[in-house]
Amino acid sequence: MIKPNNDIARVRRRIRDLQSQPVDVTIRLGRNKIQRFCGTLTGVYPALFTVRPDDENFLGKTSYSYAEVLCGSIDVRAKSPAPQKNTSLG
Numbered sequence: 001m002i003k004p005n006n007d008i009a010r011v012r013r014r015i016r017d018l019q020s021q022p023v024d025v026t027i028r029l030g031r032n033k034i035q036r037f038c039g040t041l042t043g044v045y046p047a048l049f050t051v052r053p054d055d056e057n058f059l060g061k062t063s064y065s066y067a068e069v070l071c072g073s074i075d076v077r078a079k080s081p082a083p084q085k086n087t088s089l090g
Helices: 008-017 066-071
Strands: 022-030 033-044 048-053 063-065 074-078
Touching: 008 033, 008 066, 063 066, 066 074
Parallel strands: none
Antiparallel strands: 022 033, 022 074, 033 048, 048 063
16 A cells, blocks of 8 residues: 655655664564564665664564555654653752
């Protein structure tokens, strides 16, 4: 299922803007199976992009095509900063 109002060039630009930044990746494997991991977007190429997972024991695919993002199989977002704890006492 292709998402409306989106094209492959827009997906490429969005991914290119995230290069060398920490990202959150969500992979939809089908039949309500979802895999999530954090990593760094390391390479942006004409047909695909690569993500280096933060977890060195990660067993999975780390290169994805822009079409997978366009179809909704893969979601790549800039990693949101961790909330800061309030350490003041009063």
